[in-house]
Amino acid sequence: MTPPLCLLFDSDGTLVDSEILLAEVMGEILPAFGLPFSARQYMAEFRGVRFRTIIETLEARHGALVDGHFPLMEDEMRGLMERRMRAELQPIAGMPAALELLAAHPKAVVSNGPERKIRCAMESAALAAHFGDNLFSAYTLNVWKPDPALYRQAATAMGHPPERCVVIDDAAVGVAAGLEAGMHVVHLNHFPEEEATPEGAIAIRHASELPAVVARLPRSQ
Numbered sequence: 327m328t329p330p331l332c333l334l335f336d337s338d339g340t341l342v343d344s345e346i347l348l349a350e351v352m353g354e355i356l357p358a359f360g361l362p363f364s365a366r367q368y369m370a371e372f373r374g375v376r377f378r379t380i381i382e383t384l385e386a387r388h389g390a391l392v393d394g395h396f397p398l399m400e401d402e403m404r405g406l407m408e409r410r411m412r413a414e415l416q417p418i419a420g421m422p423a424a425l426e427l428l429a430a431h432p433k434a435v436v437s438n439g440p441e442r443k444i445r446c447a448m449e450s451a452a453l454a455a456h457f458g459d460n461l462f463s464a465y466t467l468n469v470w471k472p473d474p475a476l477y478r479q480a481a482t483a484m485g486h487p488p489e490r491c492v493v494i495d496d497a498a499v500g501v502a503a504g505l506e507a508g509m510h511v512v513h514l515n516h517f518p519e520e521e522a523t524p525e526g527a528i529a530i531r532h533a534s535e536l537p538a539v540v541a542r543l544p545r546s547q
Contacts, residue, residue, distance in 0.1 A: 328545040330431040331510070332486040334477055335457075336495040337437040337444055338374065340514055342451045343418050345373055347410050352380075355403045359395055362388055374497025376438050376470040377403070408446050415450040418514070420533035425456045427537040434460035436480045438470050438499070460484065472499040474507035481509070492540060501527050510543050512536065 339345040349365035356363035361384045372380050377400065385391060391399070425433075433456055437444050441463040448454040448461070462480040464470040469479070481491045493504030496514040501524055504511040511527040514536075523529035528539055 331540065331543060331545060332481065332484050332491045333428060333431045333433045333540070334436045334480055334484075334491055334493050334504075334509070335433065336374070336493075336497065336500045337435050337439060337447050339418070339496040339516065340494055340500075341418060341421055341435065341453055342411075342447045343416050344411060344447060345369065347414060348407060351403055351407045351410060355399060355406065356381075356384070359391060359399045360389070361385070361391070374438060374471065374495075374499045376464065379470070404440070404443065408443070411443075411446050411450045415447060417451040417453055418533050422453065424533045424536045425453065428540060429456075431540070432460075432484060432486070433457055434462055434480055434484055436462045436477055436493075438464045438476075440465045471495075471497075471503040472506070474503045474505075477503050477507040477509060481507070490545070492543060494536065512539055 335341050338348065349368035352368055353363055353365035361381070363384060381396065435444055435448065435457050441461055444461045444463055448457060462483065464476055467476060467479050469475045477493055478488060481488055488508040492510040492512060493500065494512045494514060495501050495504060496516055498521070501511055501513050505524060505526050513523045513527045513529050514533065515521060515523055515529045515531060518529065518531060530536060530539060
């Protein structure tokens with residue numbers, strides 16, 4: 327019997343409903359350091375993007391941070407985000423039930439965020455049991471989406487070739503990374519009226535659709 331496909335999940339916006347929390351935290355912290363920014367701007371332009379890349383983009387528009395302020399700003403942002411996650415974070419609607427239905431599949435979380443944030447998110451949203459220690463952080467592997475190497479390294483560590491992996495991601499950078507990595511890609515598209523799903527990816531609007539989509543995917547190519 328052909329073994330089940332390996333499922334590689336993004337974290338923020340895919341497994342956990344953290345995007346608006348992160349947007350609000352960044353909208354609070356960044357202006358305090360002299361970078362104009364709003365929660366709406368994060369949601370419209372920067373979902374899933376590496377934090378340093380966001381700051382570099384804003385610096386190019388508005389001027390550089392004061393020397394030495396980036397580490398302080400990042401520490402404040404991550405500290406506030408962790409406190410809010412532990413107090414408020416919820417899983418994406420329908421995701422816990424979907425994960426139960428997909429119990430036979432090997433699974434991992436593959437995120438542009440630090441490992442501490444990933445662990446905090448999984449624990450706060452009561453999803454940790456589905457993934458164990460299969461948590462792959464861009465900060466640990468030193469490669470960030472949309473670079474496909476992040477998903478490829480996770481697949482290798484999980485013991486599966488790219489063609490037997492399924493990327494589940496809500497953000498454009500993650501969808502692009504999965505497609506370029508040569509994997510099946512499911513785009514959890516929360517904003518279908520505003521954001522097109524790229525050719526080659528499968529669009530879903532709700533996590534409850536995921537088990538049926540995975541069941542229809544070919545197990546070999």
